[in-house]
Amino acid sequence: GQQVMQIPQYQHVQEGEDFTTYCNSSTTLSNIQWYKQRPGGHPVFLIQLVKSGEVKKQKRLTFQFGEAKKNSSLHITATQTTDVGTYFCAGLYNFNKFYFGSGTKLNVKP
Amino acid sequence: KAGVTQTPRYLIKTRGQQVTLSCSPISGHRSVSWYQQTPGQGLQFLFEYFSETQRNKGNFPGRFSGRQFSNSRSEMNVSTLELGDSALYLCASSWDRNEQFFGPGTRLTVL
Numbered sequence: 001g002q003q004v005m006q007i008p009q010y011q012h013v014q015e016g017e018d019f020t021t022y023c024n025s026s027t028t029l030s031n032i033q034w035y036k037q038r039p040g041g042h043p044v045f046l047i048q049l050v051k052s053g054e055v056k057k058q059k060r061l062t063f064q065f066g067e068a069k070k071n072s073s074l075h076i077t078a079t080q081t082t083d084v085g086t087y088f089c090a091g092l093y094n095f096n097k098f099y100f101g102s103g104t105k106l107n108v109k110p
Numbered sequence: 111k112a113g114v115t116q117t118p119r120y121l122i123k124t125r126g127q128q129v130t131l132s133c134s135p136i137s138g139h140r141s142v143s144w145y146q147q148t149p150g151q152g153l154q155f156l157f158e159y160f161s162e163t164q165r166n167k168g169n170f171p172g173r174f175s176g177r178q179f180s181n182s183r184s185e186m187n188v189s190t191l192e193l194g195d196s197a198l199y200l201c202a203s204s205w206d207r208n209e210q211f212f213g214p215g216t217r218l219t220v221l
Contacts, residue, residue, distance in 0.1 A: 033209070033210070035210075041214075042212040042213065042214055042215055043153070043200070043202075043210075043212045045209045045210060045211065048208060048209060090210075092207060095207065096166065097155065097158070098143070098155060098207075098210075099155065100145075100152060100153040100154075100155070101152075102152040103152055103153070
């Protein structure tokens with residue numbers, strides 16, 4: 001069945017270092033969304049990617065959608081302590097159902 | 111614009127009991143989805159309602175059910191609670207499968 005694999009599960013970085021999380025699907029996605037969940041909070045929408053090869057930027061965050069629409073990445077440049085949280089991707093299959101990745105928990109040491 | 115609200119925020123139940131959770135979506139949103147979040151399983155999709163109809167269902171047993179009312183408010187019900195049902199239940203509303211706005215969740219503990 002459909003499944004979105006997300007790696008790594010955890011990432012510990014020093015403040016100022018970069019961070020990347022990856023999502024992969026075995027089948028083509030209709031679109032992919034990214035969410036951030038702070039400790040004790042709920043997921044908050046970051047962005048949606050729809051087009052093949054799409055790249056979007058939000059300040060220090062860069063989101064990419066693969067050419068085959070089967071993979072995506074979120075890259076944070078020069079992490080800050082405010083970036084701490086769990087980052088989830090959510091792939092939409094056949095414009096029908098979302099499947100969330102297992103999340104990457106980011107810890108940033110000051 | 112008011113956000114997604116969920117009630118209650120916390121619940122403690124015992125095995126065998128049943129529970130009903132409520133979700134009020136953002137005004138104008140027609141789609142409401144429910145998710146179960148546990149440390150071990152991550153975010154698992156339960157079901158989605160759109161204009162009072164269940165549009166999608168995840169791989170959960172029949173003990174988990176839901177409904178949506180004409181004002182888009184949604185409820186989910188879990189019958190015959192098991193210890194493994196302890197989780198954070200999140201509701202998310204959207205216009206139609208675009209940006210999902212999550213509520214704060216209901217933390218269910220089954221003893």
